[in-house]
Amino acid sequence: MAFLFWRFQLWADVMVADEHWQMDASAPELYERYLVPAITSIWANDLLDRTRPTGEESVLDVACGTGVVARLLEQRGHAGRLVGIDLNAAMLAVARTRSVRVEWIEGSALELPFKADCFDVVLCQLGLQFFPDRSRALEEMARVLKPGGRVGLSVYSAIERTPVAHAFVQALEKFLGAESSRTKRSEHLSCDADEVGNWLRQAGFNAVNVLTVSKQISFPSMLDYVRFQLTATPMAALLQGEDAAGRERMIVAIADDAVTRLDPAVLANGGLTFPQESFVVLASKGEVNGQVQERPHTNEHRTNADKPFHDRALLLHGLKRNKVLSLEEVQQYGSDSFSDPEYIRLYGMTPPQWYERGVRLLGRTAVECTRDAVADRIGQDVAAVAASLPSGTRWLVLDPFAGSCNTLYWILRHVSTSRGIAFE
Secondary structure, eight states, X not given: OOTTOTTOOOBOOXXXXXXXXXXXXXXXXXXXXXXXXXXXXXXXXXXXXHHOOOTTOOEEEXXXXXXXXXXXXXHTXXXXXXXXXXXXXXXXXXXXXXXXXXXXXXXXXXXOSSOXXXXXXXXXXXXXXXXXXXHHHHHHHHHHEEEEEEEEEEEEOOGGGSHHHHHHHHHHXXXXXXXXXXXXXXXXXXXXXXXXXXXXXXXXXEEEEEEEEEEEEEESOHHHHHHHHHHSSGGGGGGTTSOHHHHHHHHHHHHHHHHTTSOGGGGGGGSEEEEEEEEXXXXXXXXXXXXXXXXXXXXXXXXXXXXXXXXXXXXXTSTTTTOOOOHHHHHHHHHHHHTOHHHHHHHOOOHHHHHHTTOOOOSOOGGGGGSHHHHHHHHHHHHHHHHTSOTTOOOOOOOTTOTTTHHHHHHHHHHTTSTTOOOO
């Protein structure tokens, strides 16, 4: 689990009484000292018990953080190759002090630096929710997995299913505003188990089994829980304008409010013990008649087999990225979405009509805009186009498939930070 320490390190200046957690170290060290025994070791052991790496099997731990999964497997006497990869150098520095046998590698889950078919088991504990492109991360896991290999991952379910986290974000929002809970909420998925399973199937896995699992988690108190969140994670930025005394007053106020939202049973004996729910997913890269089942390199939304196929990779990573498509290319790349009868019924225009009105697809189709990484690129594209317009120009961004407005969120994020641009 990489938690949310992406390139983030904080030296805490809050010291508390001996019976409480001591916030006197760097964020990765505090994570290892407190979060590993309290939370991640529990989920790590659960994942290992379910995937059961054996003998000489090679194991990759993706988004390993301080390496608890690989280290626990080492402690179990595993004889095979153990590799942990994470984007955060500070977390890996802590991992290296705990094990010299495990290979610790700094790298991205979206571009795993390994050859295809080189691991027997791939694990990812409480990390999938943080990847900017979950589909690509899963595809990479499938790529490096050997035929017949297994994948196991865990990811927090809806925040409402973990009462303490839910109470915390409600208290945060009360004191610091609606946007203050965004980071904490991002640790939890908002979808159901079926959707998580579909992610893996689309990435090329089979025999997918998604379990809903609950574990009992214990902290010394709600105050310690809140203090850790607001001192040793990126949420510390919420209180960066306060001095030490002001930060502590706010931490205590948020903790006190969160307590009022909890079932008294959670607070028995002066401590804090609560259920935490995750989806635990087991799957394999299977074979049929001795041959590996490859995910077909076709557009799953394509309906006309006679049309020439244009690889989506060209849109995302190749020559067409950030390019304005011709009308012909709009029809080639996006015809299944933009020519859908229901779409035309709702919006009353075919692709040529959209194009005639100046609608430009900036190198991607509507289907792909739902991914955060792609929506982020779209935001950058739109901001760049807007920045080139003459001063005082009024312009409109239209998202016909807005859904949860994810793409518009990323557009607004980039446009709002671009000099001289007003967004309506």
